[in-house]
Amino acid sequence: MAQKAFNLVPEYLRQKEAKIAMANQGLYNGFIGVGIFVILFIFPGNAILYGLLLFVGFVVVAAIYDALTVNPKIILSQGLPAILAILALLFT
Numbered sequence: 001m002a003q004k005a006f007n008l009v010p011e012y013l014r015q016k017e018a019k020i021a022m023a024n025q026g027l028y029n030g031f032i033g034v035g036i037f038v039i040l041f042i043f044p045g046n047a048i049l050y051g052l053l054l055f056v057g058f059v060v061v062a063a064i065y066d067a068l069t070v071n072p073k074i075i076l077s078q079g080l081p082a083i084l085a086i087l088a089l090l091f092t
Contacts, residue, residue, distance in 0.1 A: 056085045
């Protein structure tokens with residue numbers, strides 16, 4: 001999946017540094033997921049909206065950065081769902 005999304009060649013993905021970078025990306029995604037889970041089930045009611053906006057905002061910022069530096073298509077695959085989530089949060 002990373003090969004296609006980031007236009008990476010298989011030889012690069014076999015390198016130790018690339019494996020470390022992909023593991024770091026996995027950690028980032030995991031922390032975002034855990035953060036959203038904690039916000040939904042542990043934060044008090046009046047803080048949930050702001051916490052969710054913060055964490056989903058992180059995803060939007062990452063998508064913009066990736067679109068500018070790696071592949072413009074990432075804004076659609078990663079950024080659009082996050083932007084729609086923010087809009088849903090603001091209008092519900």
